[in-house]
Amino acid sequence: MLEAACPDVLVHVCQNCIPCGKHLPRQWMQDGVRVVVREVPCSGKTDAQYLFRALENGCQGVCVVTCPKAECHLAQGNYRAEIRIRTIQRLLAEIGLDPGQARLLHSSPDESAEQLEQVLRQTVREVTQAAGSAAGKSLNSADAK
Numbered sequence: 001m002l003e004a005a006c007p008d009v010l011v012h013v014c015q016n017c018i019p020c021g022k023h024l025p026r027q028w029m030q031d032g033v034r035v036v037v038r039e040v041p042c043s044g045k046t047d048a049q050y051l052f053r054a055l056e057n058g059c060q061g062v063c064v065v066t067c068p069k070a071e072c073h074l075a076q077g078n079y080r081a082e083i084r085i086r087t088i089q090r091l092l093a094e095i096g097l098d099p100g101q102a103r104l105l106h107s108s109p110d111e112s113a114e115q116l117e118q119v120l121r122q123t124v125r126e127v128t129q130a131a132g133s134a135a136g137k138s139l140n141s142a143d144a145k
Contacts, residue, residue, distance in 0.1 A: 007034045012046045017109060018113065030125075044077025098130040101130050
């Protein structure tokens with residue numbers, strides 16, 4: 001029952017990256033992987049501890065979608081998100097897991113929602129492959145060492 005509450009891949013998308021008047025699906029199944037998309041007011045508001053907690057609770061991967069570099073609508077949100085993803089990647093590597101389980105994407109509201117969804121689907125494939133390469137390992141088992 002607890003597994004249903006935790007998605008396999010968690011995606012945080014800055015609301016400023018979504019084309020005006022368009023919507024992304026909030027969740028979908030892709031090759032047996034449950035993907036959940038959460039809109040956030042700014043990617044810089046995505047806290048690393050929540051992303052890391054999702055991985056601890058069984059997510060195969062996390063992804064944060066930010067505004068393009070130097071185009072953040074709220075000053076430095078995309079820069080903060082990048083630092084947080086890099087921190088998670090470093091911590092994953094330190095405990096023997098694939099850093100590819102945490103991804104950062106840049107998207108512009110000028111792109112179509114279909115393009116963003118297509119990029120997200122490709123990233124989900126890459127994240128689950130990275131998680132598969134770390135098969136048999138998890139944050140909980142890595143902590144036990």
